[in-house]
Amino acid sequence: MKLIANDLAVDRGGRLIFRGLSFTLASGEGLLLTGPNGAGKTTLLRTIAGFLRAAEGEIRLEGADAEHALAEQCHYVGHLNGIKASQTVAENLSFWAAYLGAIGGGGMGSLPLDEALERLSLKSLRDIPAGYLSAGQKRRLGLARLLVAARPIWLLDEPTVSLDAASQAVLAAMVRDHIEAGGLAIAATHLPLGLDFARELTLGRGGRATP
Amino acid sequence: MSPFLALVRRDLALAFREGGAVGTTLGFYLMVVTMLPLGLGPDLNLLSRIAPGVLWVALLLAALLSLDRIFLNDYEEGALEVMALGPMPLELVAAAKSLAHWISTGIPLALITPALGLLLNLDIDAYGVLVLTMLAGTPAISFIGAIGGALTLGLRRGGLLLSLLVLPLYVPTLIFGISSVNAVLMGPGGFAASFLILCALSLASLVLAPIAAAAAIRMQLQ
Amino acid sequence: MKAMASIAPVYQLANPTRFMALAARIVPWLAGLTVVLFAIGLYMAFFIAPPDYQQGETVRIMYIHVPAAWLAMMCYGVIAISSFGYLVFRHPMADVSAKAAAPIGAVFTALALITGSLWGKPMWGTYWVWDARLTSVLILFFLYLGLMALRNGVEDETLAGKLTAVMALVGTVILPIIKFSVDWWNTLHQPASVMRIGGPTIHPSILWPLLVMALAFTLLFVVLHLKAMGNEVLRRRVVALRMRAVQRAANLEPQGPAREAAE
Numbered sequence: 001m002k003l004i005a006n007d008l009a010v011d012r013g014g015r016l017i018f019r020g021l022s023f024t025l026a027s028g029e030g031l032l033l034t035g036p037n038g039a040g041k042t043t044l045l046r047t048i049a050g051f052l053r054a055a056e057g058e059i060r061l062e063g064a065d066a067e068h069a070l071a072e073q074c075h076y077v078g079h080l081n082g083i084k085a086s087q088t089v090a091e092n093l094s095f096w097a098a099y100l101g102a103i104g105g106g107g108m109g110s111l112p113l114d115e116a117l118e119r120l121s122l123k124s125l126r127d128i129p130a131g132y133l134s135a136g137q138k139r140r141l142g143l144a145r146l147l148v149a150a151r152p153i154w155l156l157d158e159p160t161v162s163l164d165a166a167s168q169a170v171l172a173a174m175v176r177d178h179i180e181a182g183g184l185a186i187a188a189t190h191l192p193l194g195l196d197f198a199r200e201l202t203l204g205r206g207g208r209a210t211p
Numbered sequence: 212m213s214p215f216l217a218l219v220r221r222d223l224a225l226a227f228r229e230g231g232a233v234g235t236t237l238g239f240y241l242m243v244v245t246m247l248p249l250g251l252g253p254d255l256n257l258l259s260r261i262a263p264g265v266l267w268v269a270l271l272l273a274a275l276l277s278l279d280r281i282f283l284n285d286y287e288e289g290a291l292e293v294m295a296l297g298p299m300p301l302e303l304v305a306a307a308k309s310l311a312h313w314i315s316t317g318i319p320l321a322l323i324t325p326a327l328g329l330l331l332n333l334d335i336d337a338y339g340v341l342v343l344t345m346l347a348g349t350p351a352i353s354f355i356g357a358i359g360g361a362l363t364l365g366l367r368r369g370g371l372l373l374s375l376l377v378l379p380l381y382v383p384t385l386i387f388g389i390s391s392v393n394a395v396l397m398g399p400g401g402f403a404a405s406f407l408i409l410c411a412l413s414l415a416s417l418v419l420a421p422i423a424a425a426a427a428i429r430m431q432l433q
Numbered sequence: 434m435k436a437m438a439s440i441a442p443v444y445q446l447a448n449p450t451r452f453m454a455l456a457a458r459i460v461p462w463l464a465g466l467t468v469v470l471f472a473i474g475l476y477m478a479f480f481i482a483p484p485d486y487q488q489g490e491t492v493r494i495m496y497i498h499v500p501a502a503w504l505a506m507m508c509y510g511v512i513a514i515s516s517f518g519y520l521v522f523r524h525p526m527a528d529v530s531a532k533a534a535a536p537i538g539a540v541f542t543a544l545a546l547i548t549g550s551l552w553g554k555p556m557w558g559t560y561w562v563w564d565a566r567l568t569s570v571l572i573l574f575f576l577y578l579g580l581m582a583l584r585n586g587v588e589d590e591t592l593a594g595k596l597t598a599v600m601a602l603v604g605t606v607i608l609p610i611i612k613f614s615v616d617w618w619n620t621l622h623q624p625a626s627v628m629r630i631g632g633p634t635i636h637p638s639i640l641w642p643l644l645v646m647a648l649a650f651t652l653l654f655v656v657l658h659l660k661a662m663g664n665e666v667l668r669r670r671v672v673a674l675r676m677r678a679v680q681r682a683a684n685l686e687p688q689g690p691a692r693e694a695a696e
Contacts, residue, residue, distance in 0.1 A: 013589060013590070013591055015676060015680065046433075049296060050295075050296070051292070051295070051432045051433055052433055053433075068298075071295075071296050072296065072297070072298060074296055075296070076292065076293070076296055078289060078292060079289075080287075080288055080289025080292065081288070081289060082285075082288055082289040082290035082292065082293045083288060083290075084221075084225060084284075084288070084290070086225065086228050087221075087224070087225070087228075091224075095217060095221045096293070098214070098217035099214045099217045099218055099221075099294070099297055099298075100214070100293075100297050100298065101214065101298050103298070142289075145293070358599075358600075358603055362583060362596050362599065362600055363583075363586070365587075366586045366587060367586075368586070369586070372579075372582055372583060372586050375575070375578060375579050375582055376579040376582075376583060376600060378575070379572050379575040379576055379579065379611070380603070380604075380607050380611075382572055382611045382614060382615065383607070383610045383611055383613070383614035386614040386615065386617060386618040387614060387617075389618075390617065390618065405617075412610070419606065423599055423602070423603050426520075426599050427596055427599050430592055430595045430596055430599070431592070431596075433592070
């Protein structure tokens, strides 16, 4: 499987965010997006996820399950967690598992609910309404979604926000496992993550990109 | 479980749990119906005559207040974004959420109507047909309302704007709802025609409204 | 070549600069023609058309009321077509057209309502009667208000344009149903509408003034629409210039780690 972005240009509200952006990412590769605020990291991730339309260029997926559109094969983690405060941790997660289902094969399977909770140290909070959770716990619950519904492509926008060092390590391991199982991951961050990605793409101001 | 059913079930669970959303809507319905005799005077003949219309209008207003529940919370919490990447098109997401809104709002409002009919000295013949028309007409209210809900996401004071946008669109539902009740109460015949048109309105909105709502959500997520 | 020539004006219109140039050239002529037509139409309406044998002189309100009501509907048609054009072809000028037409349509609708109500006073003895036509026009007025309020309510202008276009199309689908339902409702409650303009045969002495007035109103709409579109194009240019100024200033500012941390 190969994710190919070719000569991409995106503008928002008449402002050009970037142009001439190209990269190729194959199965088992991770890409780290770096650059200052406003350089277009979020914009690029949201364009890949299909929320935004590219003004020029294209993004395509080669060698993938043709039945599913690119957006369907993505997990997108933004700054919101998509968690219902009145539902318990388990209810929140089992809804996402039932709704999202699993897409993509190979080594990327969906974990059972309890294993996913275990991995993100939420097991003891299983039956607590999510409204009681701290910001970091909510973030972890949001990330648990990635484990219960398999997707080949992970798009992570500042995934470490409100995570402590231990949880960041867990996240790094999650991403590493996903990549080793043949998945793709693109993470945007301006902090050193501890995610030792093979590749880095730096977006600069005014839409210059240096791979 | 199919994603559609999973979503309907979740929205229903939330509607019946989160902050008593359903209870608030029913309470509002009761309040409006109570205020009307206080404004119009206790003349039972007058109340009896206008009861079907009053109940229908009050139901519209109560349903209107609950429309922002369809998408707003999920939009603000980021869940709508995740759903957009899910296995079903946004049109079906909109349809599932509108359906859940109908089950959690339209049906309870219609079912509680006989109790409110007592307050207004509603004609005994009208109870059955009134509930029936409300059950048949409220899907249009939920589905058309979802368009308004989707258009006003992320707006300050979106609720007010939602009413302004959506109420004119409810005119046909209201008219055919009332005229089917009146056909039974007053005249010989005419019920079938009005009632079938009412059902047609609901069915058409079932199919068409999610398309518009999904288009609006896509724009909002950009 | 001939086909090219006939397509060319459309392309020219689609380009804001060309549009502005063309509008600047056409508008004075159209405005002049509008004034002339209004002069002729009003003269015919007030001095040539006969008073009605029942309604007397008040029937002359019709020469304002009916064209205004036509324009109220035509304006919505312009908004519907522009909205469709904007959603399908994403051309900004279509959005400019939809945005410019809404307030004009609302004013024509209000004019139709006010003249209708003034006409109603001598005819029905009251300013407002729940006549089927008046009621549908009133709901049309609400739809216009909704479109304008939605556009005003959304901060991001591009998003506002798109959402308004969706709402306009929803309104387009539902307007005929509203009209149908209001007619149905009206026949249930009051057997025949009082206001009937002579059926299919209208005497030429009434028809001609009406047609001239309708043409005058239509031209007035075209002039106002073109001017409003021009204003909107200019406003957008100002917005674009301001945004460019801000961006240029931002690019000149130092970009250090300190600044990043502050953000």
